[in-house]
Amino acid sequence: MTEVLDIAKKDGRWTECPSCKEIIITEKLEENLWVCPHCNYHFRLNAARRIVITCDKDSFAPLPIFAADLDKKGGSDSYEIDNAIKGGMARIEDLSCVIGVMNFAYRGGSMGMSVGNAVISLMKHAKMSKKPLVMFCASGGVRIQEGIWGLFQMLRTVQARNFTMDVPMITVFTDPTLGGVTASFAALADIMLAEPGSSIGFAGPRVIENTINHRLPPNFQSAEMLLSQGFLDRIVDRHQLRNTLAYLLRWF
Ligand SMILES: [Zn+2]
Structure with missing residues (x-):
């Protein structure tokens, strides 16, 4: 029986929930927006899937600004930008917005x-087109392999946000959002939402534990704890996220 399970997991027909260890038929999981039906664990989504489940059908149009950036930078960066973040104009329940998904x-x-x-292009485009900006964040932080140029992005994105403060911005923290992304543009939104169980913070809990030599509480840096401390506005289940974003976009 274990062998059958292993084969089914390997070929993707069944998926094991990392939280409750239940085995779920992948098709059912897909129908349930990749939320575990047993324990409500929210699986991590890639940017393409996130866009499909969030935006109205066929409404997502990548920004031309992205294409211009890609032309300047050449092959390897085109691949990178296409994969590390996606952004464009989209509609959510027929409400137009600029959307960025990490x-x-x-x-x-x-x-x-x-x-x-x-990120800067998305902010500028939102300002020019007078549309609200919705940012789905999922990041380990600054790309430290790029050294000071990576760290510099914190300053650049914060400055860009300062210049576009009149643009309504909604951040959705997804699991995980850490390091220089939390500590820069992501936390400068007007409204901050999160998916249940997301890890949100600056340094990871293991690094902090090793530094201060002290055990941290089990829910440290969880969305639930941050909500109780006033850092977040609301935790929204993935099934309610589209409705909630549409409700908020109607304000602007
Ligand atoms: Zn589960």
Whole structure:
């Protein structure tokens, strides 16, 4: 029986929930927006899937600004920008907005030069088109392999946000959003939402534990704890996220 399970998991027909360890038919999981029906664990989504479940059908149009950035930078960066973050114009329940979605599956969604440029482009486009900006964040933080140029993106994106403060911005923290992304543009939104169980913070809990030599509480840096401390406005289940975003977009 264990062998049958292993084969079914390997070929993707069944998926094991990392939280409750139940085996779920992948098709059912897909229908349930990749939320475990047993324990409500929210699986991580890649950017393409996130766009499909959030935006109205066929409404997502990547920004031309992205294409211009890609032309300047050449091949490898085109691949990177296409994978580390996606952005464009979209409609949610027929309400127009600019949407950016970070992709944790690509290099931990880390923010290097290209991602920084993409975030800034999205903010500028939202300002020019007078549309609200919705940012789905999922990142391990700054791409430290790029050294000071990676860290520099914190400053650049914060400055871009300062210049576009009149643009309504909604951040959705998804699992995980850490490091320089939390500590820069993501936390400068007007409204901050999160998916249940997301890890949100600056340094990861293991790093902090090793530094201060002290055990941290089990829910440390969870969305639930941050909500109780007033850092977040609301935790929204994935099934309610589209409705909630549409409700908020109607304000602007
Ligand atoms: Zn589960």
